[in-house]
Amino acid sequence: MPGAGTLLNAVAIVLGATVGLVLGNRLPEHTRGVVTDALGLLVLLIAATNAASVVDPALTARVGSTAPMLIVLGALLIGGIAGSLLRVEERLERLGVLLRRALVGRRSAAAQEPVVEPDGPAEGPGAARRPASGTERFVAGFVSSSLVFVVGPLAILGALSDGLGHGIEQLALKSALDGVAAVAFAAALGAGVLLSTVAVVVYQGAFTLLGVALGNVLPEAHIAALTATGGLLLAGTGLRLLRLRSIPVADMLPALLVAPVLTAVVAAV
Numbered sequence: 001m002p003g004a005g006t007l008l009n010a011v012a013i014v015l016g017a018t019v020g021l022v023l024g025n026r027l028p029e030h031t032r033g034v035v036t037d038a039l040g041l042l043v044l045l046i047a048a049t050n051a052a053s054v055v056d057p058a059l060t061a062r063v064g065s066t067a068p069m070l071i072v073l074g075a076l077l078i079g080g081i082a083g084s085l086l087r088v089e090e091r092l093e094r095l096g097v098l099l100r101r102a103l104v105g106r107r108s109a110a111a112q113e114p115v116v117e118p119d120g121p122a123e124g125p126g127a128a129r130r131p132a133s134g135t136e137r138f139v140a141g142f143v144s145s146s147l148v149f150v151v152g153p154l155a156i157l158g159a160l161s162d163g164l165g166h167g168i169e170q171l172a173l174k175s176a177l178d179g180v181a182a183v184a185f186a187a188a189l190g191a192g193v194l195l196s197t198v199a200v201v202v203y204q205g206a207f208t209l210l211g212v213a214l215g216n217v218l219p220e221a222h223i224a225a226l227t228a229t230g231g232l233l234l235a236g237t238g239l240r241l242l243r244l245r246s247i248p249v250a251d252m253l254p255a256l257l258v259a260p261v262l263t264a265v266v267a268a269v
Helices: 004-023 029-055 057-063 067-086 088-103 134-150 153-164 169-189 192-217 220-241 255-268
Strands: none
Touching (some): 004 134, 004 153, 004 192, 029 067, 029 169, 057 067, 057 220, 057 255, 067 088, 067 220, 067 255, 134 169, 134 192, 153 169, 153 192, 153 220, 153 255, 192 220, 220 255
């Protein structure tokens, strides 16, 4: 059922945040690192299964046996160049910073007094220091965790895959990642992390609906090309999780739009 992956993701965040609220900041950094490494290896496995769609019979029958590799390569090159020129990854990171500044701020809206944010000192060299208010801490938890959970290629790739009917494996993996992250966020920033499930449901739900629409419009060969391209983007995500190479995966997201277009062009030639 389309949307099941996003529902699982939301449940994982709620459970993780609940554990974080109970445990506080007792989860060791080393333990979180080990879990992340294990999930990174799993991402590479899922990436390999998706990339195998490059030899999908429907795709090879439509464009030939050698063209699929060139289609995926062309999609990554064209999409990557377009994304880098548009600075997709940089803009997403900047959006996160702007949202956090807009919603959290460095001064208390009520008292207009210098405050201490959860991750930094009060503004000004001699500013008085006091704990951030409960409202500020709640908003910081919501904003920070929401950005981590929705600003990333796995949210888009997984939701599209779910909508296309390819299963929820990617979102299941993301659920595990987000659940662990939610423990750390809730331990540090409190109950606002629970509200981030709303952002996840709305954001990923939109891409799931887009996947459903594409599945009803695109031929099977075009979907196979999109899936193979997405598999390579997932591999980049896995390498980032394993801290082997910081590949700008977000800059390559336009490749998902280019792959079906190239398939149609090659098939028409």
